[in-house]
Amino acid sequence: MSLALTPAIRDLLDSWLTHERAIKGASEATLRAYGADVTGFFAFQAEYLGGAPGPAALRGLGPRELRAWMADQRGRGVGARSLARRLSAVKGFFNWWAERDGFDATAILSLRAPKHQRRLPRPLTEDGARDMIDGVGEQDARDWVAARDIAVITLLYGCGLRISEALGLDARLIPLPEVLRIRGKGGKERELPVLPAARAAVDRYAALCPHDLAPGTPMFRGIRGGALGPRAVAKVMEKTRMQLGLPSSATPHAMRHSFATHLLNAGGDLRAIQELLGHASLSTTQAYTAVDTARLLDIYQSAHPSARKRA
Structure with a gap:
């Protein structure tokens, strides 16, 4: 061309x-x-x-x-x-x-793009997310590889990271701090609290990893020691979801969707979730979350000033 x-x-x-x-x-x-x-x-x-x-x-x-x-x-x-x-x-x-x-x-x-139906994300259930994290740890007999895969998926689900953000982490961050500073799309920075489970998963991986996790090198490594690629993560999730009977939508990105949806289901504030995901637009965050109408009404009834006044 x-x-x-x-x-x-x-x-x-x-x-x-x-x-x-x-x-x-x-x-x-x-x-x-x-x-x-x-x-x-x-x-x-x-x-x-x-x-x-x-x-x-x-x-x-x-x-x-x-x-x-x-x-x-x-x-x-x-x-x-x-x-x-x-x-x-x-x-x-x-x-x-x-x-x-x-x-x-x-x-x-001024030329308009052809209309297309927007695909809504399909997060896993809470049980499905936990089963996925456990399941990826059973796909490789090498303890360090199993620990690595668990650590990556735990970060996707526990922190709402994009796969590129998780795989772009520097080994200097080990052990993980309580708050991660992430530079996402468009250079936008955000701070994310790191759950104890995610910190523990990364610690276990680091203790077992046979490669030198020196500062300035990738935190997550492939078998030969190079940077772990997104395709390897997708493949281990694909194998796991087939064993668990989960839908084809159970991908690395679905863990990020699940993070947002489960937070909102638990009463999280949509604006706060927007900040955690690093979205510029609230409408993007709304599309990320799959919360049924009844749940949205519950959130409205408990949070909206006019609803509280009537009660």
Whole structure:
């Protein structure tokens, strides 16, 4: 696809990705996805227009060219959710470019993404979460590997960490403090209380781990001593959920959903849970929690001033 980019457009794309990394704190995985999505858009336009478009041609794109690209994507089997993500990346690039160089990108920025049904998270039950933590410890005969897997899953569920955040912890944090400072998406920092069970799980793993957990190195290690990858965690959870008869939605990220839902079920404050998860928007936190209507009414009745007044 690099042939679809003129040198000027390549420089623009690189500058935008650098901006996303430096200013917005985008992860390397996010930057790779952005780059692929925007480059794919340029590749289509090169074919559609009969040659790699330069800056002037791209600034002149209108609804016809954009709708043609979207139709091509759908024809290739790209789902509504994936197409919406790709369009978001294209809009992000053009919005940055238009602000930098002072041109009107309304034709692109006003294009609407295809509608798609939002997938609601499916947390585990409290028993399911406990069974998952116990179960991952039975998948490997090596004590240190079993202890490692228990420690990782306990952190996901006990602290509401993203898998990338748990696997990004530095060994210098052993033993875990009572409060963790985590830098999440967009460079947003938050503080998380660490449950005694999570601290104990990490301590046991550290005591058994055969690799040198020196400061400045990853806390969680793979078999050969390198950084533990997210795929390894997903695989041990996949094996465990099949044994336990848990749904396919019982993934590492589901432990984070479960953390939020179970806190709210226990009477936790939604705003406080938002801070613990590191969400910028309360609506995102609401989507993370699966609490039935009866429970929400209970929370309202016990907490809302007007409800207390009537009582």
